[in-house]
Amino acid sequence: MKKGKLDVIVKQREYPAQIRAGEALLERLPKRHPLYGQIAEDVKKWRAKYKREKRADRFLEILPSDQFHVYHALPIANTCLDGLILTRNLVLIIGYTHLSGVIFPDPAFSQLIQQKGGKEKGWPEPFARLQKQREILCTWARMRHLPELTLEYLLVLCHEEAELKMPVVNSADELKICPASQAVYKVIKMQDTYSQPVLDSKHFKKWHKHLLECHEKSGIFPWPVDQSEWYTGVGCPVCRRFEMDFNNGMWHCQVCGHTSKDAHRKAIDEFYLLFGQDAPDEALCSFLRVDAQTAAKIVREAAH
DSSP states (O other): OTTTGGGEEEEEOOOHHHHHHHHHHHSOOOSSSTHHHHHHHHHHHHHHHHHHHHHGGGGGGGSSSSTTEEEEHHHHHHEEEEEEESSSSSEEEEEEOOOEEEEEGGGTTTEEEETTTTTEHHHHHHHHHHHHHHHHHHHHHHTOOOOEEEEEEEEEOOOEEEEEEESOOOTTGGGGGEGGGGGGHHHHHHHHHHHHHHOOOOHHHHHHHHTTTTOOSOOSSSSOOOOOGSSOOOOTTTOOOSSSETTEEEEEEEEOEEEEETTTHHHHHHHHHOOOOTTTTTHHHHHHHHOOOHHHHHHHHHHO
């Protein structure tokens, strides 16, 4: 890709903390645990969604960077937008749906009709979620005294096995849905609808600054697993057992004999994924199985 083309994407979609927390939990949970299979299935499902969303993201890279700023996986208040596009004319929320099969928009009931495997099912959630996110974004912007902009949304089919079928009669809602491959066309068309710029350079930068300050929270995962049920300690990079002791500035595996200077880095990352950035120091000591002095030392080293 030529230099400069990525400038339109000002916030990339990172590998989600939710998946990383699930992966960390799977490594530390005995395979015989009753929830192990469910957690593994959830993580597999989330990885597939992440892969499809990354694929869909790439279609937006050809938008002109002098007119559009694209933010992927943007946390706003108590929700996370699949994507957001900022222009001087409007703010456009991008929502991804992972439905496969033949998809029919049903504007009369603000839902999608999915035909798959000889069965038909209605899905009102995609549109309802975007409408709710628009309200949340509006409130968020007002609380920060940001200049008012038109807030629109676009629902994008990101599953590679989804086929969109449009009814004969068009409506406003039908125009707010498209396959990922047509997203750029839809975005530019919506931009042209609001052709009069609202923001000057100063206020555009103000919107941009506040959007970049949004960060994902960690330490939250949806499985009722008690902390006493997973393995603590620092994992050996070779045998994967959590039997490493810290002596004389080195980690020594009591099972395979491997030594390492920085085996604790992965464990510290896992701790903050599972417990959150505000977890107390005592919890970190217990998780790493070291005393407070050693924990403070290796955390300082890991920060560098």
